[in-house]
Amino acid sequence: MTRLTGRALRLTVFVGENDTWHHKPLYSEIVHRAHAAGLAGASVFRGVEGFGASSLIHTSRLLSLSEDLPVAVVIVDTEPRVRAFLPQLDELVTEGLVTLDDCEVIRYTGRKDTPGETDVKGKRSL
Numbered sequence: 001m002t003r004l005t006g007r008a009l010r011l012t013v014f015v016g017e018n019d020t021w022h023h024k025p026l027y028s029e030i031v032h033r034a035h036a037a038g039l040a041g042a043s044v045f046r047g048v049e050g051f052g053a054s055s056l057i058h059t060s061r062l063l064s065l066s067e068d069l070p071v072a073v074v075i076v077d078t079e080p081r082v083r084a085f086l087p088q089l090d091e092l093v094t095e096g097l098v099t100l101d102d103c104e105v106i107r108y109t110g111r112k113d114t115p116g117e118t119d120v121k122g123k124r125s126l
Contacts, residue, residue: 005105005106005107006104006105007078007079007102007103007104007105008040008076008077008078008079008102008103008104008105009076009077009078009079009082009083009100009101009102009103010074010075010076010100010101010102010103011074011075011076011082011085011086011098011099011100012072012073012074012075012098012099012100012101013027013030013072013073013075013089013093013096013097013098014052014070014071014072014096014097014098014099015027015070015071015073015093015095015096016052016058016068016069016070016071016095016096017046017068017069017070017071018067018068019071019095019096021092026092026093027044027071027073028044029092030042030073030075030088030089030092031044031073033085033088033092034073034075034085037081037084037085037088038081039075039077039081039082039085040076040077040078040081041075041076041077042073042074042075043073043074044071044072044073044074045071045072045073045074046069046070046071047069047070047071047072048069049069049070050069050070052070052095052096052097053095058070076103076105082100086098
């Protein structure tokens with residue numbers, strides 16, 4: 001697993017929750033490929049309302065339109081690693097939007113990761 005502190009690149013992929021890749025959710029395939037590529041992390045966020053290129057508003061407030069809500073897959077890692085992953089998105093995403101944003105990562109760690117501290121069992125870490 002990659003640990004980050006400092007400059008990074010955030011990749012966000014906007015697709016519909018009903019978009020699929022080989023009969024499984026597209027967002028799931030993106031997360032699994034990001035994991036297989038060794039990227040630092042990926043999360044999927046389901047929108048409650050939105051619209052895209054079709055200009056059709058999808059919302060969870062109306063039962064008749066509660067299908068195919070917007071989904072954002074967010075991946076953060078170093079710029080070279082994120083850019084190396086982009087060709088996989090070329091293969092997967094036929095409709096959607098991909099954004100790249102520079103960001104700064106601040107990673108918080110627990111006591112067991114801090115040198116010289118003791119863990120919950122009282123063992124001293126190196």
